[in-house]
Amino acid sequence: MEIIMEHSLVQLDGLPDEILMIIFKTLDNYDVLYSLINVNKRLNIFVHDSIFTSNLTLMRCSFNDSKHPLSDTLLEQFYVRILPKIHHKIQWLNIESSSMERILLCTNYPNLYGLGLYNLEIERAKHLFTNGNVLIDLFKNQILSLVIRIYNNNRISANHDNAIIFTNIVTVFANLQCLNFDSSSIYSQRLSFDISSPTFISSTLLELHVDVEHFNDCLYLLDGRFNQLRILHINIAWIRRSSRVTINNTESLPNLKCFSLYCDTDTSCYDELIVPLLQRMLNLEKLHLHLIIFCKNTFIDGNLLKRNIMNHMPQINKFTFNIRSSMSLRNQINLLSNEDIQYTFNDFQNNQIISCVDYFSEIQRGECHIYSYPYEWKEYHKITNNFPGGIFKHVCEISLFDERPFEHNFFSRISQSFPFVKKLTLINDKRSRKLDDNNQHLSIIEYPHLSVLDLVEAHDDYIEQFLVDTKTCLPNSVYLAVDYQVLKRVTQHFARNETRINCKKLRCLGLVGKCRIPKYVEQYFPHTKIL
Known part of the structure; x- marks a missing residue:
């Protein structure tokens, strides 16, 4: 943006208002303000x-959603x-912790109602969110919306500290x-009230x-301490029976209008x-x-969802789900087909429901x-040869698993169905039947x-499938x-x-089962960090 201002100010200023607005909207707000x-x-x-x-967001956001401070030169211009x-x-400020004090204290913000605080170290957060x-x-009386991202590198105390900070914020x-x-944490710690159950209410x-x-x-x-809560989005690490004191799970929640439950471990x-x-x-x-x-x-199917959930929610108008259910095949006599499962969703309204059934004999x-389709989640795991497409x-992020071999056409379908995949994991020890065939007619x-x-x-x-440059x-x-x-x-x-061309493209190579790497291996991967 500064280059445009330095070399093309006359041309930029000569553009119609509508074009200028389109250009400026493609830039970060802080760049527009700083430059113009x-x-x-x-x-x-x-x-x-x-x-x-x-x-206004006064920080840089990278592609993996990590946050970084702006340069000192740029920040100084904003302060002064x-x-x-x-x-x-x-009305809303998103700021990174290293510049938080200077930004919030350099002037007054009479209409500020929303605040996003990122990269806040946990000890600093404990001190920050206290009365006095x-x-x-x-800002404690004018902030209506707060986003806070805390990081902690202490495996032991994170859960307890998070509970303290959460309690202080609400108070x-x-x-x-x-x-x-x-x-967030390198140990993936979450909020938990197991160690101590603080008393708070809002x-x-x-x-x-x-x-x-x-x-x-x-x-x-949900025990009544947030008696006006309308919307709850909750991500739970473990859904298991608790050996600790059981909390009441019977009182109705009449005010709750929207509920999102995410758990990526089996229960x-x-x-x-x-x-x-x-x-x-x-x-x-x-x-x-x-x-x-x-x-x-x-399995969980449409009939069970209607009988156990939907029939108890007469006001529900949107129900989206991503449910993977499994069961042991031992002592199972009548095995349901994909058509059987799909039939149970025939009268579902406002949704296209996709089902995929697999049986693994080994x-x-x-x-x-x-x-529900369109699919709203960022991960799709255990994709098999029965993958229905879309x-x-x-x-x-995706993972591929099957007890039957994958073919080249399967990988072609995967690349087309997941155009923005960043992480791919493959688990399959079965030899492919067609990967040894002449593949000149196959698309790369x-x-x-x-x-x-x-x-x-x-x-x-499958190593060959990904490394041979004609595949x-x-x-x-x-x-x-x-x-x-x-x-x-x-x-x-x-x-x-x-395989040389694709191997030269590797940024990093993690090798399992080998400690000392010969020199000729390093030469085959000239631009690669070998672990």
């Missing part, structure tokens, strides 16, 4: 528009020159209506987004814990479920995957956004995890020309 404020009268009118001043001029227009803290006292911000509490909170450790933590948040407590919770939500209008369920006798397990634009498969490829549990044929064209800067001996065989002792 006070340049001339006409451009000044543009940059003072509420589009660029009401919701920009924020004091537009302070009364700002000068910084928070300035300090007297008029808080919406809270998004995101605790009659103003209407919307809550939170990650918790156990199902009891969800029940704890056998669907009937015992999840169904009773959902049946308390008598006036629910929107429901979103992401669950992995182990069943005793039968592990004696059956699986049924049912989901376009999944939101999915960035591309994964343009792929950055992580895990083939540790894959047969040699797959890998993008630059891929991390590959693979067994050393398998890679050695596929690359013909690291001398095969057909």
